[in-house]
Amino acid sequence: MKVRAQISMAMNLDKCLGCNTCTVTCKNVWTNRQGAEYMWWNNVETRPGPGYPRQWENQDKHNGGWVLDGGKLKLRIEIKKDYKPPGLDDYYEPWTYEYEVLFSEKQTDQQPVARPISLIDGRPMDVSNGPNWNDDLAGTDLLLEDPNLDPLQKSIYTQFKDVFMMYLPRICNHCLNPSCLAACPRKAIYKREEDGIVLVDQSRCRGYRYCVAACPYKKVYYNWKTGKSEKCILCYPRIEAGQPPVCALTCVGKIRYVGVLLYDADKVLDVAAEPDPTRLMRRFIDEVLLDPFDPDVISAARSAGIPDDWITAAQRSPVYKMVKKWQVAFPLHPEFRTLPMIFYVPPLSPVVTTFEQAYGAKITDVFPRVSELRIPVKYLASMFTAGDTALVEQALKKLIAVRIYERSKNVTEPGLADKAKQALAEAGLTEQDAEEMYRLFAIARYEDRFVIPTNPKRYANQPQLQRGVAGLP
Amino acid sequence: MRRPELLLPGVALAVAVVLAALGVMVVTAQESAVLVKFINGSLPVDPASPLWPKPADVPLTSQTLVYPLAPAVENRAVSVSAVYNGTHIAFLLTWKDATQDVAKPGGLDVFPDAVAVQFPVSRAQLPYICMGTVDNPVNIIYWRAGVGVENLVAGAGYGLSPQQREALGLQTTPTSPVELLPDSAQVVQAYAVYKDGAWYVVLVRPLGSVHPLMSSLADDFSAAFATWDGSKGERGGLKATSGWVQFHLERPIFAATQPTQPAPTATQTSATTVTQTYVVETTPAWAWVVIGVLVALLAVVAGLALRRK
Numbered sequence: 001m002k003v004r005a006q007i008s009m010a011m012n013l014d015k016c017l018g019c020n021t022c023t024v025t026c027k028n029v030w031t032n033r034q035g036a037e038y039m040w041w042n043n044v045e046t047r048p049g050p051g052y053p054r055q056w057e058n059q060d061k062h063n064g065g066w067v068l069d070g071g072k073l074k075l076r077i078e079i080k081k082d083y084k085p086p087g088l089d090d091y092y093e094p095w096t097y098e099y100e101v102l103f104s105e106k107q108t109d110q111q112p113v114a115r116p117i118s119l120i121d122g123r124p125m126d127v128s129n130g131p132n133w134n135d136d137l138a139g140t141d142l143l144l145e146d147p148n149l150d151p152l153q154k155s156i157y158t159q160f161k162d163v164f165m166m167y168l169p170r171i172c173n174h175c176l177n178p179s180c181l182a183a184c185p186r187k188a189i190y191k192r193e194e195d196g197i198v199l200v201d202q203s204r205c206r207g208y209r210y211c212v213a214a215c216p217y218k219k220v221y222y223n224w225k226t227g228k229s230e231k232c233i234l235c236y237p238r239i240e241a242g243q244p245p246v247c248a249l250t251c252v253g254k255i256r257y258v259g260v261l262l263y264d265a266d267k268v269l270d271v272a273a274e275p276d277p278t279r280l281m282r283r284f285i286d287e288v289l290l291d292p293f294d295p296d297v298i299s300a301a302r303s304a305g306i307p308d309d310w311i312t313a314a315q316r317s318p319v320y321k322m323v324k325k326w327q328v329a330f331p332l333h334p335e336f337r338t339l340p341m342i343f344y345v346p347p348l349s350p351v352v353t354t355f356e357q358a359y360g361a362k363i364t365d366v367f368p369r370v371s372e373l374r375i376p377v378k379y380l381a382s383m384f385t386a387g388d389t390a391l392v393e394q395a396l397k398k399l400i401a402v403r404i405y406e407r408s409k410n411v412t413e414p415g416l417a418d419k420a421k422q423a424l425a426e427a428g429l430t431e432q433d434a435e436e437m438y439r440l441f442a443i444a445r446y447e448d449r450f451v452i453p454t455n456p457k458r459y460a461n462q463p464q465l466q467r468g469v470a471g472l473p
Numbered sequence: 474m475r476r477p478e479l480l481l482p483g484v485a486l487a488v489a490v491v492l493a494a495l496g497v498m499v500v501t502a503q504e505s506a507v508l509v510k511f512i513n514g515s516l517p518v519d520p521a522s523p524l525w526p527k528p529a530d531v532p533l534t535s536q537t538l539v540y541p542l543a544p545a546v547e548n549r550a551v552s553v554s555a556v557y558n559g560t561h562i563a564f565l566l567t568w569k570d571a572t573q574d575v576a577k578p579g580g581l582d583v584f585p586d587a588v589a590v591q592f593p594v595s596r597a598q599l600p601y602i603c604m605g606t607v608d609n610p611v612n613i614i615y616w617r618a619g620v621g622v623e624n625l626v627a628g629a630g631y632g633l634s635p636q637q638r639e640a641l642g643l644q645t646t647p648t649s650p651v652e653l654l655p656d657s658a659q660v661v662q663a664y665a666v667y668k669d670g671a672w673y674v675v676l677v678r679p680l681g682s683v684h685p686l687m688s689s690l691a692d693d694f695s696a697a698f699a700t701w702d703g704s705k706g707e708r709g710g711l712k713a714t715s716g717w718v719q720f721h722l723e724r725p726i727f728a729a730t731q732p733t734q735p736a737p738t739a740t741q742t743s744a745t746t747v748t749q750t751y752v753v754e755t756t757p758a759w760a761w762v763v764i765g766v767l768v769a770l771l772a773v774v775a776g777l778a779l780r781r782k
Contacts, residue, residue: 083706087582120579174767184708186649203648208709211583222581227620 002265003290003301005310006196006276006341007175007239007258007452010319011169012175012441013347014399015253018135018167020044023258026171029246030157030233035225037094037119040131041232042247045168048146048379053090056120056218057147057333062086063215065336066272073256073337077213085212085222092129107316120224133284137471142452148382157376159386164374166347167254168383169399172232173332173340174198176263176288177272180231183214190460195233196341198356205229210211214334216275240455248450257440259317261324261341262290262301268339276384288338291322292317313453318440319343326429327436328395330384344384344393345441348399349374370396375415394427401427402441403436484772505718507691509555509562512693513725515564516556518664520673525565531698536603549713551588555720558704562690563677564590566698573667574703576619584703587712588616588674591627591697592688598627599717604651605633612688613651614661615677616702622663622676626686627651641685647749658684693721728754 012468026042045051055061063076077083105112118125133139144154151461156162167399174191178198183187191197200211200220205228211220212229220231235245239471243249250257267288274280290297292314301311314320322329322345329343350366370377377396381389401423408420424434440448453473474523507529518525530550541782547673552567566588576585592612593600603626605611613625628646643653653659660683664675682689701707 038581085582088579091578091581201648203644206649206709212581224576224579224581295754 001290001296001300002192002303002408003262003297003306004196004265004300005306006174006261006263006313007234007236008174008261008317008323008341008343009171009245009248010257010259010343010345012255012257012322012329012345013166013168014441015255015258016167016169016344016347017045017253018046018267019252021250021252022169025246026232026248031234031457033225035223036090036221036230038091038131039221039223039230041219041230042171043131043167045170046132046135047166047168048143048149048164048385049261050142050145050170053133053149053171053218054088054142055090055145055217059216059336062216063213064218065214065338066177067337068273068275071273071275073215073269075179076216077183077210083210083213085209086218089129091467092131093125094125095125096382098124113187120397126214140350148379149377150376150382151378155192162284164349164376164379166375168332168344169247170217170332171245171342172218172234172337173197173217173233173342174234176265176268176341177337178215178380179336179338180211181213182219184208195234195239197239198231199233199236200229200437202226202230202414203340213249214332216338219342225296237454242452242454244450244452246345254444257318257322257444257449259319260292260295260314260453261317261319262306262314263288263312264290272337272339278388278435279332280337281330281386281391284325284329284334286384288339288406289320291324292320307452307453313451316451318444318451319437321440326398326433327391328398330391330395332384334384335386336400345399346380346384346395347375348396366391366407367400369398397423398427398437399441401429402434402437404433406438407444419472480758494735506721507553509557509720509722511723512556513556514558516558516561516587516677517565517675518563518675519661520565520567520664520666520675524556525554526556528554528565528657529718531715531718533599533698533700533715535713536658547713549698549700550771551715553698553718557680557690559725560680563675564678566590566674566676567671568700569671570667570700570702570704571670572702572704575677576617580619584701584706584708585618585620586703587615587701588672589615589699591611591699592687592690593695594626594629594686595690596694602697602714602716604628610686612654612686614678616665616674616676617665617666617701618665618672618757622661624654624678624687625651626629626654626662629686652682653731654684654687662712690720693719695719 001162004183022042023040023044027040031037032039032354040052043052043429051057056064059076062388063080065076067076067079068074069079095116096119098117099114101112101114109138115124116127117123130139141204143334144158149157157164170434178189178191178197181191181198185208186204186206188206190199190201194201195367207222207227207229209222209229212222218230222229238245244256244258248258257324258335265376271283271288292298298311302308307335311368319329331340334340374398377389377392381387381392385391404423405420408416424431429437503553508526510526512524530552532548533551535547549568552563556563570587571631574584590613591604594612598609599609600606604613608629610626610628613627615621615625616622627650630643630650633641633643635645638647642657643652649719659662661676661678666673680689680691688694689773695717697715697717699712701712710753
């Protein structure tokens, strides 16, 4: 067992309101410069939809991630001999508006109009695509491009009574088995040993863009101005100081949780090469991610040089509780075999109660059953568990049980207490679990959501030898 | 009884003789050289200028690459002609490329067509052809369509102490075996034209060196070439490269004997461009002889040790 610690994030999609505050704050901090206009290190996708860049999940088109070739892990770009990164058409041409006209135009009968102009070359342009175009009125026809939609049921989803939507915020997944890193012939990409953050060394990068092609999440972006590739850095300067990344800090819905996960580095390649994707998903949670309360894990972590405050942080980690203890948070597309370390709590659908007649929903109670939810479980499973609907159902059951339990505490209704007990039992939760989940999911404070130990800097104890690297000038 | 004792040294001696002979053969292998024409005046920067001598075709082969990159499989060529005057040297590089790929703003999936010329920094011995080694670096001129030209050094990076690197104007810690020379050494100019399915690139640089890691071309020199075809997604190691090519500087005797001749006569001398043979210096012959003698000595010692047992 080779224990490593990683700063990881969990997002509770149930509470995401799609406001894109995370996106905008990230943009203002990191990508507000020429060559980076089209980059969205953080973006929020309205799903179903094609995502950003367009159809990034469709690996027949974009060749990202790993595939098994005779039992061995190989990059899909290598198998397909296609190393081409997406073009600007797959993203969109970034634009601004000619605001100066509003002040400088001579007085005429018409109001002056600020035309859209390209942020790349400044010429006037027609806006025909954007980073979440299907959420704009012009782009609804893109909705069915979503690779997660069951082909047989596509038409059903567009029927008014069955239509559904959800938000999917995305950042770099800081994977345990990053395909971007493996694809770089210049070794410009590395995964930090102390906190697992995956970074592109700008002084080594020569802009070959193999990483852009190889990342299945398309979260490495090529900067045409600098000629180098860039990606989400999980705000590592903030993380090192014990502060949450900007996207997590500014999240209006407080959906983001940041904490330490301990993992077994020896198991990573074995699990990534597990032939059955749903088994891969389960083994990822069960075998690769470690229990920070296990005495064997603790002693192995200590001998691996992980400081005690990091082990304590791993025990207090909200991400650990969601991913490993309650198993209500899942990685995005584990079947890409990169072992992504950003996790998602699948959303309960909007709670529909009394409009049974109007919408034809088959409602049996205040809270619907999992089978009655508006977002098809199959759709969620296609995104988060490599198609394993049982895992998603179990997680949703837990989320609903907590709500029933909390309602039973506040509403006097005959039989409700029994119903709550039954729901908890079905979901496999104790009352204590339910209390803890309620606190963490509904009313968590800053220090509950962000349990981030400061960087031990143990790799910079001889700074004179590391000038020019490790962030030292 | 004496025969087995002599066998081992005998074999070693024979091997040494063969090695020495091979060494001499390698050293005396002859290769054609490209004549660098002398021009008394300013160097042409227009590829269509009549001052350029007849070009030599340098064959290029795709570089072999390992996982995860795909090896390209094709052979092509770059045509090279070169001129110099008292201060500068200019190369005209011409190669066929059916598509013009130029880096542009927003060109996220554009890989520019490119060409590079590599020179040995030291004259003692030809460096390893694949971008030199730590103890024998190369100086590279790298031009990319739409990006521009860079004067680089390859191989030296990891062989220098931080103090040496700082003195050379390089970043204290090397980040790559290939690095940009400091601004003061960015003295190469490029003039490029794409016409009728071919690139015409003129590279002009000072004849001498302006940096310890830049090659001086003031005497006969060697150079190697590489081209990238952007439309095939070629970048980095995905390229086609040549072997070392010898360049011979035409002695400016013409200029001395005909000092009053105006520039146009240069066109007449261009017809006189000849291909001459020059020795390619690799490991010197005496080194092979020394190696042979050492091997023989070792064998004798080994034989003596065996006899004692």
